[in-house]
Amino acid sequence: MPITRRRRHPAASAAAGAAVLVLTGSCAVLSTSVREDDVPDTVSTALTGEPVTLRLAYTDDPPTQALVDGFTRRHPGVTVELERTQFSDYVKTVKLAMSSDDPPDIAQYNTGAMNSLVPAGLILNLDKHSAAYGWEEAFPSSAMDPLRTDPDAERFGSGSLYAVPGSLSVLGVFYNRDLLAEAGVEEPPRTLGAFEDALEEVHAEGTTPIGNGALEVGGFQIWNALLNVTGDEQDYRDWVYGAPGATIETPAAEEAAATLTRWAERGYLSEGANATSDIDAQADFAAGGSAFLITGNWAAAALAEEMGEDVGFFLMPGPEGPVPVASGSSVSYAVSSQSDHPDAAAAFLDYLGSPEAARIQAESGFMPVDPEAAGGGGGVMGDIDAGFARVIEEEGLVPFPDYAAPGMLDRLTPGVQGLVAGVRTEEEFLGSLQEEWEGEHG
Amino acid sequence: MGDPAVTGARAPGGARRTGRGGRGRGWLFLLPAVAVYLAFTVYPAVSTLQFSFLEWDGVAPPAWAGLDNFARVAAEPMLGRAVLNALVLIVFFTVLPILLGLLMTALLAGGVRRGTAFYRVVFFLPQVLPLVVVGTTWRWMYSDDGMVNQAFALAGLDHLTRAWLGDERFALAALGVVGTWIMSGLCMMLFMSGAQRVDPALHEAAAIDGAGPARRFLSITLPGLRREVSIAGVITTIAALASFDLVFVTTNGGPAGATNVPGLLVYRLAFNEGDIGAAGALAVVLTVLVVVFVGGIRLLAKEDA
Numbered sequence: 001m002p003i004t005r006r007r008r009h010p011a012a013s014a015a016a017g018a019a020v021l022v023l024t025g026s027c028a029v030l031s032t033s034v035r036e037d038d039v040p041d042t043v044s045t046a047l048t049g050e051p052v053t054l055r056l057a058y059t060d061d062p063p064t065q066a067l068v069d070g071f072t073r074r075h076p077g078v079t080v081e082l083e084r085t086q087f088s089d090y091v092k093t094v095k096l097a098m099s100s101d102d103p104p105d106i107a108q109y110n111t112g113a114m115n116s117l118v119p120a121g122l123i124l125n126l127d128k129h130s131a132a133y134g135w136e137e138a139f140p141s142s143a144m145d146p147l148r149t150d151p152d153a154e155r156f157g158s159g160s161l162y163a164v165p166g167s168l169s170v171l172g173v174f175y176n177r178d179l180l181a182e183a184g185v186e187e188p189p190r191t192l193g194a195f196e197d198a199l200e201e202v203h204a205e206g207t208t209p210i211g212n213g214a215l216e217v218g219g220f221q222i223w224n225a226l227l228n229v230t231g232d233e234q235d236y237r238d239w240v241y242g243a244p245g246a247t248i249e250t251p252a253a254e255e256a257a258a259t260l261t262r263w264a265e266r267g268y269l270s271e272g273a274n275a276t277s278d279i280d281a282q283a284d285f286a287a288g289g290s291a292f293l294i295t296g297n298w299a300a301a302a303l304a305e306e307m308g309e310d311v312g313f314f315l316m317p318g319p320e321g322p323v324p325v326a327s328g329s330s331v332s333y334a335v336s337s338q339s340d341h342p343d344a345a346a347a348f349l350d351y352l353g354s355p356e357a358a359r360i361q362a363e364s365g366f367m368p369v370d371p372e373a374a375g376g377g378g379g380v381m382g383d384i385d386a387g388f389a390r391v392i393e394e395e396g397l398v399p400f401p402d403y404a405a406p407g408m409l410d411r412l413t414p415g416v417q418g419l420v421a422g423v424r425t426e427e428e429f430l431g432s433l434q435e436e437w438e439g440e441h442g
Numbered sequence: 443m444g445d446p447a448v449t450g451a452r453a454p455g456g457a458r459r460t461g462r463g464g465r466g467r468g469w470l471f472l473l474p475a476v477a478v479y480l481a482f483t484v485y486p487a488v489s490t491l492q493f494s495f496l497e498w499d500g501v502a503p504p505a506w507a508g509l510d511n512f513a514r515v516a517a518e519p520m521l522g523r524a525v526l527n528a529l530v531l532i533v534f535f536t537v538l539p540i541l542l543g544l545l546m547t548a549l550l551a552g553g554v555r556r557g558t559a560f561y562r563v564v565f566f567l568p569q570v571l572p573l574v575v576v577g578t579t580w581r582w583m584y585s586d587d588g589m590v591n592q593a594f595a596l597a598g599l600d601h602l603t604r605a606w607l608g609d610e611r612f613a614l615a616a617l618g619v620v621g622t623w624i625m626s627g628l629c630m631m632l633f634m635s636g637a638q639r640v641d642p643a644l645h646e647a648a649a650i651d652g653a654g655p656a657r658r659f660l661s662i663t664l665p666g667l668r669r670e671v672s673i674a675g676v677i678t679t680i681a682a683l684a685s686f687d688l689v690f691v692t693t694n695g696g697p698a699g700a701t702n703v704p705g706l707l708v709y710r711l712a713f714n715e716g717d718i719g720a721a722g723a724l725a726v727v728l729t730v731l732v733v734v735f736v737g738g739i740r741l742l743a744k745e746d747a
Contacts, residue, residue, distance in 0.1 A: 095500055095501055112714065116716050120502045272586035274697035275693065275697070280585075415698070417697035421697050421698055423698055
C-alpha cells in the first residue's frame, strides 16, 4: 500500500504541476493586454493619393457594398477589401477580429461588440476627424448620439464619437390597404385610439389584425412603438443611454405593456405569435394573412415587391395624433485604433454623409442620413420617407430598447412572450428589464 | 531469425529494448491523436475552467474574480428552471428513445424479413440530418397552421390544435418529442448491432422449449443488450443535458423562458452579454452535472451485471 502511494504521488504532482503551468501560462498571455491609445495625434482630411488598401468587416448588405463601390469610384487610389459575416455571428467575429493583432481598418458598428472594444481602446476616437470634417452638420444628431460614449462605454448618447452612420432605419406600422377597406377602415389611423378601433374592426371582420413574430424581436417592437409615442422621450433616451438613476419602471412603460397585453387578450395578435419568427410573420403579412405588421423599414423593399400598391406605412400614432418620435438604428462604421490608414478610413466615413452616398442609401432601401436625398417616390417608400423626414427634422429618432444593455434582448423577448401568453405581469416584465439595466449601469 | 537458439538468446535483452523503444514508438503513433485531443478538448476545457475564475468580457484585460462567478451562477433565478427543463428532456431524449429503440429492435431483429434495411434507414435518418434543419422543419410543423395541427383537425380534434411551441405548457414537451424522434433511431441502431451478437442457438433452443417471440426477446435479447442500453443512456443523457442547437433554432428558450436549458444560458452569457467568466462558471457546473449523471448510469449498469 505505501509503495503504491509513493509511486502514485509523483505522477499526481506532475499532473497538478502541468495544470498550474497551463493556468499561469495562459494568464500571462491574457494580462499583457492594456488599454490602447485610441486618440489620433494628427488628423488629415486629404488623401495622399498613394495607393491604400483598407479592410472592412461588416454584416449588413445592402448598403455596405454599394457604398464602398461609390467611395472607391471617387477615390481610385483606395482599394477596399470586404469581409462579410452573417449577422448571427457578427458580434462574436468582430470582437475577435478587432482585438486581434491584424484588425480590419473599418468595422460595421455593433453595440454589443463596442461595449468591450471601446474600453479596450481598440476603436478610434473620431472627435478630431469630426471637427475637421464638420460631421456635426453633415449627419442628423439623433442618428449620431447613439454612437457617442465615454471611454468606458458605460454611458452612451454623449461623450466621444466612435462611429458614423451610413444609413438609417425606422420602426413603424405597415398596413394592407385591401384588408382595411374590407373592414371598413377608410384611412390609416391618426391617433392611437383610432388605431385600436381599426384593430377591433379588422378583428370583427374575421381577419388577423396584427401579424407578429414574438419568437424574435417582433413582440417587443410593439411595446417599443407604443412607448415611443406615449412615454417621455427624454426619460427613454436616458434609460437607453445608461444615464445614472434612469428607470424603465415608469407609468408610461407600464401602460404600453398593458396595451400590448390587452391586444393579445382580445386576439389582435396573430395566433401562435410566440412561436413565429419575424421573417415568417412578414411573409404571412405579405400574403394577406394580417392587416398590420409592426416592424422596421428594412422590410419595405420586400413588401413593396410582393404587395405592390396594397401596402402602406405610417408611424405609430400618439394618443392625441401623430408624434415625431420613433425607434430606429443605423448601419454605422467604426475605425480601428490600430489601423495604419486612419485618415483614409475617415475619408470613407465622411463620404457616407455626401449627397451621392445618400442617394445610394435610399436606392438600397434604407433611410439616407440626409432625408432630403430620399427617393420622394410614391407607394410605401413615399409613406416611409414622409414619416421619417419628420422624425429626423424633430430629432426624434431614438434607439431600440435592446441598446440599453448587452443582455437586454434576452429579457425583452421572453418578457413580451410572457405578456402575450398572459403568464407575466407588466410589473414583472419591466422589473426584469430594470434588473438587467442595473447589472450594466447600476 | 530461423535459429531458435539465437532468437532465444536475444529474447531477454531484446524484450527490454523493444519494451523501451516500443513505448516511445507507441507514443509517436499516438501523437497525432493526442495532439488533436489536447488542442481541441483538453485545452478548451482547462481554459473554460480558468475563465470561470475571471471577470472578463473577452477583450479587455481580465481580472481575478475568485468564486464570484459561481456565486452569481448559483443565484441566477433562470438557472433552476433551466436545469429542471434539462432533466425533463432526459425523459424525452433518453427514456422514451430507449423504450422505442427496444421495441423497434424486437420488431426488426427477429430474423431476416423483407424491408428490414428500409425501416432501419427510415428510423436512423433523423440522426443524419443536421439539427438546425430538423429544428426549423419542426418549428413549421408545430406552427398554428402546420402539419401537426392539420393532422389533429383531420381527426376531428380541432379543440386540441394550438401553436405548440408558442404555448407555455406544451413547448417543452413538443421539443422533447423532436428529441425522441431524433434519438430513437440511434438507440435502435445500437440495439440492433447488439442483438446480432446474441448467439442464434440460444433463440433456437428457447424456441424448441416453446418460448414465443416476446419471451425470447425478454429473456435472451434484452439481457444481451445491457451494455448497449447503458451506452445509449450515456449518449442520450449527455445530449439532453447539453442540448443547445435544437432549442436555439426552435424556441430560443421561449415562450417566456419555458424552454430555457443550461447550454442556452451559457451561450447568452458568453456571446450576447460578453460575460465570459459567468459563462465559464455555468459551463463548469453543467459539466459536473453531466459527469454525475453519466457516472450514475454507468454505476447502475455495472451493479446490474
